[in-house]
Structures are given as C-alpha cells and as structure tokens.
Amino acid sequence: MDMEARAHSEHPEALRLWLRLLTCTQLVEKQLRSRLRERFDTTLPRFDLMAQLERAPEGLKMNELSRRMMVTGGNVTGITDQLVQEGLVDRVDVEGDRRAYRVRLTARGRKQFHDMAQQHEQWVVEAFGGLSEKDVSTLHRLLGRVKETMVARSQEPAA
Amino acid sequence: MDMEARAHSEHPEALRLWLRLLTCTQLVEKQLRSRLRERFDTTLPRFDLMAQLERAPEGLKMNELSRRMMVTGGNVTGITDQLVQEGLVDRVDVEGDRRAYRVRLTARGRKQFHDMAQQHEQWVVEAFGGLSEKDVSTLHRLLGRVKETMVARSQEPAA
DNA sequence: TATTGTTATACTCTATAACTATA
DNA sequence: TATAGTTATAGAGTATAACAATA
The missing domain is CATH 1.20.5 (Single alpha-helices involved in coiled-coils or other helix-helix interfaces)
Structure with a gap:
C-alpha cells in the first residue's frame, strides 16, 4: 500500500502530492467499483452514463455524452447498447437531424439510478468522513x- | 469535460469533491500515460514498477512489489517478464528460500528510469503549477x- | 466535405482461480 | 498446510480507424 515510495528527486513536493492524489483516487475508486458490482451488478462507466442522463431529462446526444464522460464515441455506443437492452435507457430521434439520437433514462432507469445514487453518495460521504x-x-x-x-x-x- | 455534472442530492459537497478528485486524477493520468507512451514507449505500471525498484537497490520480492503497487500478483509477473526481456530488470535468487526471487533494476534499467523520471517529474510539476x-x-x-x-x-x- | 454515430479491432490493466514448487 | 510465484483466463475500459448515413 505504499505507492508513494515512488517519490525521489529534487521536486519531491509536487511528486509526492501527485502520488498521494493517485493513491487516494484509486482507493476510493476500487471500493466504489466493487460495491457497485456487488450490490447492483453494474460498473462505474454505466453508473456514470446514467448519472449524466439524470441531469438531462430531455436526453443527451452521443457526442455530448462522449465529451462529458471523457471517453471516445465507440465506448459510449457499447455502454448505451447494454443499457438499452436492459430497458434502463432509450434512444429517441432528434428532430431535424436524422444522423443523431438523444439517449434518455427510461422510468425504470430513473428509478434504478435513484437507488444506486443514494448508496453511492453514502459511500462517498464515508470516504471523506x-x-x-x-x-x-x-x-x-x-x-x-x-x-x-x-x-x-x-x-x-x-x- | 463536465463529469462533475454528476452531483445531485442532499450531500452535494462530498459528492462534488469526489467527482473533482476523479476528474483531476484522470486528466493528469491521461496526460502522463500518453507522454510516457510517446517519448519512452512505456506504460504507467511499468514506470511504477521501476520506480519501486529504484528505491530498493537490493531489489524487492514479487509479493512486496504486488503490495506496493496495489495490484494482484499475476499482473506483476507479466510486467516483470516484459522488463526482464528488455534487460531493464533481473530476477535474483533469495538465499534460504528457493521459492522466492528478488527483482532488481539492471544498470541499463537504472539509467533508463533516471531519464524517464526526470521528464515525468517535470510533467507533474507543470500539472501543479x-x-x-x-x-x-x-x-x-x-x-x-x-x-x-x-x-x-x-x-x-x-x- | 464535414459530422454523427457504429463497427471492428486491439491493447492495457486488472482480478480470480488453478497450479507448481518449496517451506 | 501454508506460502511464493506463475499461468490461464476473463472481463473492464479504452483508443484508433474504417465505415455508413446524413448534413
């Protein structure tokens, strides 16, 4: 558990800060991942996508989702496909641009996200307790x- | 670039802090990854393993590396294999326990790590500028x- | 031509579990 | 039995590039 031993050199403060930042994020992230998996059988990117949609009741276009999630488009397609199949989100046509979709939470998706978000928030609050x-x-x-x-x-x- | 839009709910401070922590770490990490790849054709875990060894001139056992890098043993074997093949680290027997090795930087590994570490540190210093x-x-x-x-x-x- | 989104592919990173050899 | 390390496998997560349809 001592990744921070990487620090050496003449600018040790910045380096030690970076390693600690990385360690903290990894510790919290691993815990959230494994708990999301255990309790809700889902992953962080799926949760993240749903969270983006929860803030946008009218839905988001694929490229907007991609930008907000900081990943490339192909990945968003894959995650969206899974969630569509489970009935948690749907794709609706964008009027006036037949290339584009908007992705929205379904009622079921909204309900499930609400349950997850409540737990998730509690875990985060504990992490910063x-x-x-x-x-x-x-x-x-x-x-x-x-x-x-x-x-x-x-x-x-x-x- | 707005992952932080995920915040909602009644404990928004902790949640917003977590999302910001995650965003910052991802931004810095992506930059470091792509630069390590471009300039040194290496990855963050490889760099990390070498950094652990640089602090332990006598070498580290596999389970100690695993613990410090916060990953499971099988992964350390894979990364170590690559580095051995490139002549950057070597495995030396542990006296009195024929099950165990210690992994050490070779002279070449030490030199290459030094070059990388200097650049890496500069990138980190910039990130916190x-x-x-x-x-x-x-x-x-x-x-x-x-x-x-x-x-x-x-x-x-x-x- | 440029843009939206999908498909195909490959690679990194990781965990789990079964395994070998030694303690 | 327990421990050190390896192997095999699977899956998450990601990027890149080629592609189709539409603008």
Whole structure:
C-alpha cells in the first residue's frame, strides 16, 4: 500500500502530492467499483452514463455524452447498447437531424439510478468522513485550480 | 469535460469533491500515460514498477512489489517478464528460500528510469503549477486524511 | 466535405482461480 | 498446510480507424 515510495528527486513536493492524489483516487475508486458490482451488478462507466442522463431529462446526444464522460464515441455506443437492452435507457430521434439520437433514462432507469445514487453518495460521504466541512471545501477549491491548469493545457496547441 | 455534472442530492459537497478528485486524477493520468507512451514507449505500471525498484537497490520480492503497487500478483509477473526481456530488470535468487526471487533494476534499467523520471517529474510539476507551495502542502495533508480513512476501512472486517 | 454515430479491432490493466514448487 | 510465484483466463475500459448515413 505504499505507492508513494515512488517519490525521489529534487521536486519531491509536487511528486509526492501527485502520488498521494493517485493513491487516494484509486482507493476510493476500487471500493466504489466493487460495491457497485456487488450490490447492483453494474460498473462505474454505466453508473456514470446514467448519472449524466439524470441531469438531462430531455436526453443527451452521443457526442455530448462522449465529451462529458471523457471517453471516445465507440465506448459510449457499447455502454448505451447494454443499457438499452436492459430497458434502463432509450434512444429517441432528434428532430431535424436524422444522423443523431438523444439517449434518455427510461422510468425504470430513473428509478434504478435513484437507488444506486443514494448508496453511492453514502459511500462517498464515508470516504471523506475524516474531513471537516471546511477541509472539504478547501480541497474542492484547490483541486479546481489543478483542473483549470490541465484543461487550459489540453486546449493549447501540442507542445 | 463536465463529469462533475454528476452531483445531485442532499450531500452535494462530498459528492462534488469526489467527482473533482476523479476528474483531476484522470486528466493528469491521461496526460502522463500518453507522454510516457510517446517519448519512452512505456506504460504507467511499468514506470511504477521501476520506480519501486529504484528505491530498493537490493531489489524487492514479487509479493512486496504486488503490495506496493496495489495490484494482484499475476499482473506483476507479466510486467516483470516484459522488463526482464528488455534487460531493464533481473530476477535474483533469495538465499534460504528457493521459492522466492528478488527483482532488481539492471544498470541499463537504472539509467533508463533516471531519464524517464526526470521528464515525468517535470510533467507533474507543470500539472501543479497553478498552486503555491503552501497549497501543495495543504492538499498533501488533507489527502493524507482521506488515505488514512480508506486504509483504515480496508483493514476492518467486511461490512 | 464535414459530422454523427457504429463497427471492428486491439491493447492495457486488472482480478480470480488453478497450479507448481518449496517451506 | 501454508506460502511464493506463475499461468490461464476473463472481463473492464479504452483508443484508433474504417465505415455508413446524413448534413
């Protein structure tokens, strides 16, 4: 459990921070994955897709889902196919563009997502149970800067 | 790029923090992966394994590597096989236990790792370039609490 | 020509479980 | 019996590229 031993070198602070960030994320993610699997027989990307749809009652187009989930289009097709087959989402035509669909939660999908989301949230709350409200907001703010840095960089021309 | 839209519900702070943590980690990780691939034709787990060995000049046993890298044993065997084939690490017998090996960096492995680590560190420093020294240390400290929470939990009997 | 979405394919990463050899 | 490590297998997750239909 000591991935952080990777730190060495002359800029140890940034490196140690990165390794800790990675460790924390992996620990939480592994726990969420295995619990989603155990209790709901589902995966994180499936949960993620449904979560995106829950916020968009009118549905989302495939390319919008792809952008929000930060994965390429082919993958979204696969996940969507599974969820359609289980009756949790459906594809509806977009008026005026016969190439495109919108993907929506079905009533059943909405209900199932609600159950999962409630559990999921409780697990997340537990994961951050060692932090005060102020700590949580500090973390959120500082990580926001990291996110900005990375997003800004990804929009620059390649170095 | 808006995974964080997943937040909903009554405990939005913890959830939003988790989604931001996940987004940040994914952004940094994807960049590191693709750069390691482009410049050194290697992967993050391979880099990780070599980094563990760099800190242990006398080498590490397979189960120790597995523990530190937080993955199961079979995977470590596969990665080690690749690195042995490329002459970057070698397996040496453990005196007094003919079941076990220790895996060590070769001279060539050490040299190649050094080059990679220098670049890797620079990329990481850039990723956190938006933070002051104090921010970095605050983040490190708060994430340390999260890590403790998760590690403590994983040692409890199953819920 | 460009865009939307799908299909086909391949690779990385991981876990599980059965196995061999040694303790 | 237990432990160290390997092998075999399966599945998640992802990217890339070629493709069809429509704009």
